[in-house]
């Protein structure tokens with residue numbers, strides 16, 4: 001079986017063209033097999049496995065597994081890699097596509113191709129629910145950008161040590177395995193202002209990923225969740241009823257941008273935050289290919 005290895009800001013994936021169903025239904029259920037493929041010593045090594053399959057509604061379907069072998073939810077970096085891979089396979093010819101994923105249809109644009117690096121603008125699902133927990137005992141946003149994300153902004157005391165040195169795995173596990181989240185799990189994101197970038201709306205994000213149960217170098221749905229939470233955190237009081245914005249995000253594995261339109265239809269209801277036309281923008285890179 002032929003495989004390709006891709007990475008998007010250091011979040012890496014094994015990609016398989018499964019339009020011929022060569023990756024069997026049996027293999028999809030075989031968690032040990034998938035876990036081994038993703039294992040960095042016993043296998044190819046990856047944060048996840050992605051299959052490109054035929055779709056009746058769209059150009060293709062993306063099936064995503066976490067590196068623990070479980071079927072995952074939406075994956076933003078994987079989605080960008082899947083678009084780059086499908087474009088290379090000729091699954092769609094013009095530089096725009098629509099594909100099916102765990103959380104529904106996604107539109108994407110191939111903005112540029114230069115050798116092995118493809119710039120992809122991936123539309124994420126609209127968001128209308130954001131849980132905001134900011135009081136003396138809690139400090140987090142919780143939202144689902146295709147995958148569930150807990151987002152916390154490092155406060156002054158924690159920021160002293162810097163997000164660079166913050167114990168992400170240890171602190172991430174405390175949240176991921178707490179009473180509320182331990183059954184379904186959650187991804188856990190830590191955010192600080194990006195002091196290295198003078199551009200406005202610039203944040204630094206580190207993510208503990210469920211299913212990988214470790215920090216990854218970047219998480220696309222996490223970066224998206226952090227950009228939206230940052231917008232709410234910074235601008236809610238000043239937010240007009242409708243506005244568009246762009247947030248620059250640095251992850252350990254590289255830079256991404258998140259563009260979106262915000263509207264709060266009922267100004268009195270703080271829980272109704274509508275984000276539409278959300279795009280995750282950045283590179284997807286082909287690394288190598290091989291035969292299993």
Ligand SMILES: N[C@H](CCC[C@H](N)C(=O)O)C(=O)O
Pocket residue numbers: 011066071072073074075076077078147148186187209210211212216218219220221222
């Ligand atoms: N790395 C992925 C997210 C995977 C989400 C996964 N960890 C889960 O919650 O099932 C991304 O780029 O969006």
